[in-house]
Amino acid sequence: MSEEEARIWNELGKITDPEIPALTLTEMKVIRSVRVNGKVTVVFSPTYVGCPATAQIMQEIRTCVAALGYREIAIETSFTPPWSTDMLDEDAREKLRMFGIAPPPDDASDIASALELAVHCPSCKSDQTTLESSFGSALCRQIFYCRSCRQSFERIKPI
Amino acid sequence: MKPNTPLQTLLLSLADDELILGHRDSEWTGHAPILEEDIAFSNIAQDEMGHALVWYSLVETDTGRTPDQEAFEREWDSFTCCRFVSYPKGDFAYTIMRQFLFDQAETVRLESFLESSHPGLKEAAGKIIREETYHLMHSQGLVHRLGDATPESRKRMQQATHMAFPQSLGIFEPLEGEAELVSGGVFAGNRSLQAEWLRRIIPVLHSVGLSVPADPGGVRDSCIPDYGGRIRDHNEHLKELVDNLQSVYRSVPGGTW
Known part of the structure; x- marks a missing residue:
């Protein structure tokens, strides 16, 4: 992870889970990776595919990365491997x-x-x-x- | 609107099954016989709609049509769900029996996708099958409990079995272009999935003394599978459901929260 990617990762680690505010998105392990390559790609792995908090989480990721000054932001969903407790x-x-x-x-x-x-x-x-x-x-x-x-x-x- | 490729046909049939059954499950929210079941069916409805979203998203990578467009902009007679999932929720016995027969079918289907030559299908199945474990535990547990509890529950569960079984065979109605998917290693094909499904459901039903209008391994002539859904030949139950499902979306086209 580059320094730039680590900075984004740390910021994302401040967002709390909307349904379990005791944990952040990185502690919940729903953020799999951050890549900066011209644009920012955040790989997200939902706990349950039907989780109604997913849309809100994605919006918060986007807002957070945008606040760091990035314009081009992609959020990819990955099930490999599937999220597990x-x-x-x-x-x-x-x-x-x-x-x-x-x-x-x-x-x-x-x-x-x-x-x-x-x-x-x-x-x-x-x-x-x-x-x-x-x-x-x-x-x-x-x-x-x-x-x-x-x-x-x-x-x-x-x- | 007809899907263009056999793969799209398969994906839309999966997605439509989940969306429509999910909607039927959601009809128990606030109405289930006990609080735990109210919560269970509300959860299961949400899960099934999540699964529909995954399958619709795979269609989108091919066609560019979004999950919302598929779910809310298609006419009811463009859906390719099996008829089985469209029937009214009935009594709680029918709901449990339908869920059990469907959960077993979905599990068999997902296991086949784990071996798929199609990477997207395989990846999605690996995720969904873990969630399905809880659905099957729930519905199979209740088949055991209700199938072998009081005379009234036995009677209701037997009636539900006789009603739901021929309908449930419609899950395995052959799809247009299916042979191509089977030879391409996308999935095992409906004939083989149905055989595996029968091997699993019959012993469970027999173990609580429920009789099935079919021989294990083969369907009796007297038991006519309820086909039609996969070729978009539906009935008024689906029309009513889809009217309800799409009413908010259609009242404010393009609206956002």
């Missing part, structure tokens, strides 16, 4: 916990077995939790119930 690093997982959302399991390569693992309540840390629904308030979340502190909470869905 495995990409989130430990720092991002801790920020999710602090925000009240349980992080995904470390390995989601096999979704069915990832769903078998114990899930800890982000508030009381208990593992006495049950999956209420694999669908939640956003495409990337599922609903759990903590039997220990008797609270519902959400978790980032392993994918």
